[in-house]
Amino acid sequence: MANYWRLTYEKKIYLYDTYTKKTREFIPLSEDEVDIYYCGPTVYNYVHLGNFRPTVTFDLLTRFLTEIGYEVKCVSNYTDIDDKIIKEAQKEHKTEKELSSFYINAYEDCLNKLNILPLYNHPKASEYIDKMADFIQAMIDNNTAYKTKDDIYFRVSKIEDYGVLSNQKIDDLEAGKRIDVNSQKENPLDFALWKLTDDDGIKFDTILGRGRPGWHTECVVMVNNVFHKPLIDIHGGGFDLKFPHHENEIAQSEAINHTHLANYWMHVGFLLTNGIKMSKSLGNSILAKDVLERFSGNAVRLFFLSTHYRAPINYTEENLQQAEKQFSRYYQTINKAVHQLELHELTPQNLRQSDYDEFMDALAHDLNVSNSLAVIDRMTKELNSLLMKKEKDYAQISSLCFTYQKLLNILGFKLDISHLTETDKEMFALYQEARNRKDYETSDKYRSHLIELGII
Numbered sequence: 095m096a097n098y099w100r101l102t103y104e105k106k107i108y109l110y111d112t113y114t115k116k117t118r119e120f121i122p123l124s125e126d127e128v129d130i131y132y133c134g135p136t137v138y139n140y141v142h143l144g145n146f147r148p149t150v151t152f153d154l155l156t157r158f159l160t161e162i163g164y165e166v167k168c169v170s171n172y173t174d175i176d177d178k179i180i181k182e183a184q185k186e187h188k189t190e191k192e193l194s195s196f197y198i199n200a201y202e203d204c205l206n207k208l209n210i211l212p213l214y215n216h217p218k219a220s221e222y223i224d225k226m227a228d229f230i231q232a233m234i235d236n237n238t239a240y241k242t243k244d245d246i247y248f249r250v251s252k253i254e255d256y257g258v259l260s261n262q263k264i265d266d267l268e269a270g271k272r273i274d275v276n277s278q279k280e281n282p283l284d285f286a287l288w289k290l291t292d293d294d295g296i297k298f299d300t301i302l303g304r305g306r307p308g309w310h311t312e313c314v315v316m317v318n319n320v321f322h323k324p325l326i327d328i329h330g331g332g333f334d335l336k337f338p339h340h341e342n343e344i345a346q347s348e349a350i351n352h353t354h355l356a357n358y359w360m361h362v363g364f365l366l367t368n369g370i371k372m373s374k375s376l377g378n379s380i381l382a383k384d385v386l387e388r389f390s391g392n393a394v395r396l397f398f399l400s401t402h403y404r405a406p407i408n409y410t411e412e413n414l415q416q417a418e419k420q421f422s423r424y425y426q427t428i429n430k431a432v433h434q435l436e437l438h439e440l441t442p443q444n445l446r447q448s449d450y451d452e453f454m455d456a457l458a459h460d461l462n463v464s465n466s467l468a469v470i471d472r473m474t475k476e477l478n479s480l481l482m483k484k485e486k487d488y489a490q491i492s493s494l495c496f497t498y499q500k501l502l503n504i505l506g507f508k509l510d511i512s513h514l515t516e517t518d519k520e521m522f523a524l525y526q527e528a529r530n531r532k533d534y535e536t537s538d539k540y541r542s543h544l545i546e547l548g549i550i
């Protein structure tokens with residue numbers, strides 16, 4: 095079944111690649127497998143809601159590609175080595191590991207609520223220190239990195255197309271930066287790969303000397319080592335990671351592997367509050383865990399999906415309420431349809447090919463979820479009107495219900511549909527009996543429960 099769509103149709107998939115700034119046909123490196131890596135959180139506090147926009151986007155991409163028949167290996171990391179973590183751990187009198195474990199748990203609780211598929215791997219930077227040291231040593235050996243008294247830096251001048259991803263010219267970048275007096279950098283654009291230090295923060299003894307890695311090296315080394323490949327299909331993250339983070343990941347990959355690290359780069363738009371980017375430093379952030387206490391994971395997912403992943407999306411209480419209402423309409427529709435079928439010992443079956451194709455085609459065009467949601471909305475109306483008819487067409491209901499459920503699953507919604515119990519069915523029989531003998535007092539007793547089940 096998983097291969098159904100791909101085998102029936104030879105349709106193409108298109109993704110917008112931020113490296114070439116073009117919508118390109120998506121052709122994976124291997125025929126059956128797709129590798130995706132997106133940058134995960136630095137685990138030093140509770141993350142704000144915007145952090146989950148890339149998560150939901152790449153979860154959708156994983157589900158879509160899996161539906162087509164690919165084996166998708168989706169990976170996201172935890173940055174658990176970082177100066178912010180050290181600072182926060184010292185403040186809270188905890189070790190860095192205690193602090194990061196605590197916030198990883200909190201993060202994973204949100205992943206569960208959002209119904210994010212288990213990742214192929216969820217590497218922590220701290221688990222790859224020796225690999226990072228080897229990687230940096232290789233850059234020193236080939237002259238793309240250099241050691242100063244305190245740090246090891248990447249030599250940006252060695253990379254010809256530095257700045258392509260973020261669409262910046264080296265000259266402009268250089269003009270905008272000045273070496274501060276204390277820096278031992280050769281060039282203001284050079285970035286730190288390893289901090290040589292014996293301070294109170296977490297540090298490691300490696301071939302490079304005592305210290306800790308820089309963030310940009312962490313990700314590129316995790317990508318190489320988790321996939322065991324110098325080049326993967328898709329690398330993604332929030333828009334703000336393009337520069338310097340992803341630009342610097344690419345530079346290191348070029349220095350060692352002569353690749354751009356990924357064949358397609360995907361960047362997800364910002365979450366705004368009152369038109370301004372949500373960020374911790376601006377003090378306008380709303381914690382994901384708080385939102386997920388007040389709204390269902392399905393509503394938050396629908397809120398994110400309702401705007402194209404590259405466009406900015408505005409957080410308001412009303413937008414979330416609207417998404418909650420909308421999802422509840424989907425849920426009630428499917429629940430009703432399943433119960434009405436069960437009442438007649440029927441199950442949802444038979445795919446409605448035309449709806450399915452239209453829905454998949456929309457996703458195949460750079461995840462155009464708005465168009466795929468338009469299919470869902472149309473089906474919601476149709477299913478509800480079929481359910482309201484006196485003479486019901488159960489074959490139609492069954493196939494529409496089957497398809498509807500399948501499409502909602504591809505969008506990643508969690509559908510905990512209850513099933514009719516024997517008691518429910520008996521109650522329905524008693525209700526009908528009472529009505530037939532015009533005993534409305536008795537039938538009224540069952541009414542509210544049966545309405546709730548959607549069978550009257």
Ligand SMILES: [Zn+2]
Nearest residue numbers: 133134313339
């Ligand atoms: Zn990263």
